[in-house]
Amino acid sequence: MSDCQHQWDMANIQFGFVVFEKCFHCNCVRTYFTREGVGIIGDEYREDDHFWQRVENAQSFRFDLRCSGCGALEPFDDMMGLFYCTSCQPECRVEKLRKQLEAKRTYLVLACGFLREIAPIPGRISRRKLEELSRYFNQRRDTTRSRIEVAAFDLETGFAQCQGEFLHDVGMLSPEPVTDRKSPF
Amino acid sequence: MTTQELIEKTGLRPLSKFENRNVEGVYISDMVSDVMAGAKSGNLWLTVQTHKSIVPAANLVDVAAIIITGGKQVPVETVELASKYNIAILSSDLPTFQLVGKLYEFGIGAK
Numbered sequence: 001m002s003d004c005q006h007q008w009d010m011a012n013i014q015f016g017f018v019v020f021e022k023c024f025h026c027n028c029v030r031t032y033f034t035r036e037g038v039g040i041i042g043d044e045y046r047e048d049d050h051f052w053q054r055v056e057n058a059q060s061f062r063f064d065l066r067c068s069g070c071g072a073l074e075p076f077d078d079m080m081g082l083f084y085c086t087s088c089q090p091e092c093r094v095e096k097l098r099k100q101l102e103a104k105r106t107y108l109v110l111a112c113g114f115l116r117e118i119a120p121i122p123g124r125i126s127r128r129k130l131e132e133l134s135r136y137f138n139q140r141r142d143t144t145r146s147r148i149e150v151a152a153f154d155l156e157t158g159f160a161q162c163q164g165e166f167l168h169d170v171g172m173l174s175p176e177p178v179t180d181r182k183s184p185f
Numbered sequence: 186m187t188t189q190e191l192i193e194k195t196g197l198r199p200l201s202k203f204e205n206r207n208v209e210g211v212y213i214s215d216m217v218s219d220v221m222a223g224a225k226s227g228n229l230w231l232t233v234q235t236h237k238s239i240v241p242a243a244n245l246v247d248v249a250a251i252i253i254t255g256g257k258q259v260p261v262e263t264v265e266l267a268s269k270y271n272i273a274i275l276s277s278d279l280p281t282f283q284l285v286g287k288l289y290e291f292g293i294g295a296k
Contacts, residue, residue: 013222061218076254082221084241107244107270141226141247145204165243165249169216181236 004070007084009135011066018080018168020056022181023025023117025049029159031080032116033062074132079125081166083110083153087122088163094155105146107116110153110164121158159183186293188250188273191229194291195277195284197252200264203273206249211288213281217242224248231281231291237263244270254281 016035043054060081068116076111085098086109098108111130113123130150137148155162165184170181175179191197195263209227210283214220215234224230226247233255240263243251247270250273253259267274277284 010222015218016221038284059216059218061222076236082245084238105240109241137245146244146247165238167217167221167238167245169218172216 002056004067004074004125005071006067006132006135007069008074008139010063010136012064014063015059017062018056018058018086018166019054020115021052022055024052024053025051028117028120029055029115030117033060033077033114047128056170058166060166060169060171061087063083065132073084074129076125076133078113078123078128080112080114080122081168082150083112083166084108085110085164089161092155094162094163094164096159097151100157101149104180107146109148109150109167111150112153112166120160121132121156124152124154125184127152187293188275189293191250191293192275195287197275197277199273199275200259201267202271203267205251205275208249208293211285211293212248213285216237221245222247230276231284232259233281235259235263237266237293239263240266240270240274241274243267243272249273250275252277252284254284256281279292 014035016033017037017038018031018033039054041054045052058158062077064076085094087095102107103156113116113124113125115122134150186208187224190206192199204286208229210246212224212228213231215232217238224246229250229252230243230248231252231254235257252275256278262272282293
């Protein structure tokens with residue numbers, strides 16, 4: 001293991017879309033990142049036993065982290081996006097964690113992996129990688145004022161009840177600003 | 186220049202409670218992904234986006250303040266969330282281009 005105390009920069013930044021597709025047969029949702037042009041919301045197609053309908057195209061980006069000291073690269077291509085808690089359920093353990101951290105001026109952001117049709121909860125990003133991602137954000141701020149903690153999204157119920165929101169853009173082509181986001185789940 | 190000094194000099198309207206910060210540089214974008222990739226700590230973020238997700242995005246990269254340009258209405262929940270995070274949301278009736286010119290005259294350039 002490297003002894004380098006990594007100084008991270010974002011590298012290999014790619015802007016694109018996170019596409020949310022829902023099967024109207026079994027109700028599962030899957031997501032993927034694409035840099036290509038995306039189809040319109042409502043597009044439908046069949047794939048094996050699934051009947052997919054595109055329910056959201058969110059403008060987003062993906063990146064790796066590269067250490068400016070040793071050149072080490074930490075890829076984050078398994079991360080769908082960052083997510084924030086909206087305090088929708090007071091008894092949710094994420095909300096409890098959020099409040100605990102905020103009392104110490106630490107702000108919680110959750111990292112989600114992609115959704116696959118085989119499982120209703122998103123892929124999990126490793127704790128080690130999220131510690132490095134937290135380090136990246138904290139290297140860019142005066143941490144005597146506040147800190148960032150990136151944790152894995154790991155609610156057992158997935159997004160079924162969670163009303164948190166992704167840090168990405170939707171409705172950019174809408175003539176009116178989007179003030180209320182419709183959940184793609 | 187601090188956020189408070191900026192408000193006094195430029196007539197920007199503060200909408201949220203905020204921590205007074207030193208302002209360093211300007212970042213202009215209407216996409217949170219772009220801000221997360223490129224904005225820097227202490228930046229003023231100029232945007233016409235008013236969805237509440239701009240607040241945690243701004244907090245993630247530690248911008249000093251968000252300036253909503255073009256007189257866009259900011260939803261109450263965005264302002265409330267910004268107050269909770271102690272991030273200044275300032276409002277201007279000026280289009281982004283004109284406001285940038287004004288900020289530049291005050292010596293707030295791109296970092």
